[in-house]
Amino acid sequence: MSVSFVLRAGERGYSRLVSTGVNATYVAGHPDGVITRHSSFNFHEYQSGIAGFGSIRVFGDEVFSPGGTGYNMHPHHNFIICAFVLGGALTHVNTLGKVDELLAGDYYVFSAGAGGKHAELNIGQEDARIIYLWVLPNQLLAPPSYLRGRFDAKANADRFACLVGNEPGALPVGQTLKVTRLVTGRNGTPVYRPSPARGVYAFVIEGEARIADTVLGQRDSMALTGEDRIEIAARSGTDLLLVETAL
């Protein structure tokens, strides 16, 4: 049992980006658009935290205010960018020619590869709540790609649902990366079994879970290495994301 780190919700980096001033062109929405971003890893102006874990470089817990707020079209290369919509509606536009609307449970994998742009917008009437995960690719400048999937919490209650990775029904990324979601309808201690020599980053979206004698509340997270089984004692009503990465 090896715990790399425990990161409490309040210890994460925090940025509040408004749609006026220096970020007027980057941040969409006007005049009162606001993005809040809690970063688990070192990112932009948040430069004092944990640099990353395995191939993970960004884990952003973000909220876009209504009325067109989000990120205007901007460029990326290389990173594999995943978005998991927790609430509200996200409109995603990319230079592969895709315009997509994602609701709670929907998610995408946008591999920027040799280059692509995207915009992320909340044109709905309520806050859009999204988790953004950025992962280093195992090859640089690959052809860009976009895939989208849907997580059905009811159909997947009390089981580990693989959202991204090499499993039936999951979005493939062609490298060592697995994103799994667990939503519980009862108290229990399911056991997650990572592949050998992987690291697991566990993030509690809602509820409470005890992992490796550490109690994680809402938005708390931890990273584990060298495990072949991870017992997750989760309360009913817990929503948990597990990101399994090469180390």
Added chain:
Amino acid sequence: MKKYLCLGCGFSYDEARGLPEHGIAPGTAWVDIPDDWVCPDCGTPKSGFEMVEIPYWSRT
């Protein structure tokens, strides 16, 4: 010859290739790029790049 990746957007710099379109000749070492240089795509400072050992994509 090393490669560096911008943590703000994923832009990659390859010492072997340089960035001729941005005035950096092929073969320019990372240490020889000025400290006030920023990512041409997103403006992230040089200090926000990470050295990576990732091969280029190949059709296999």
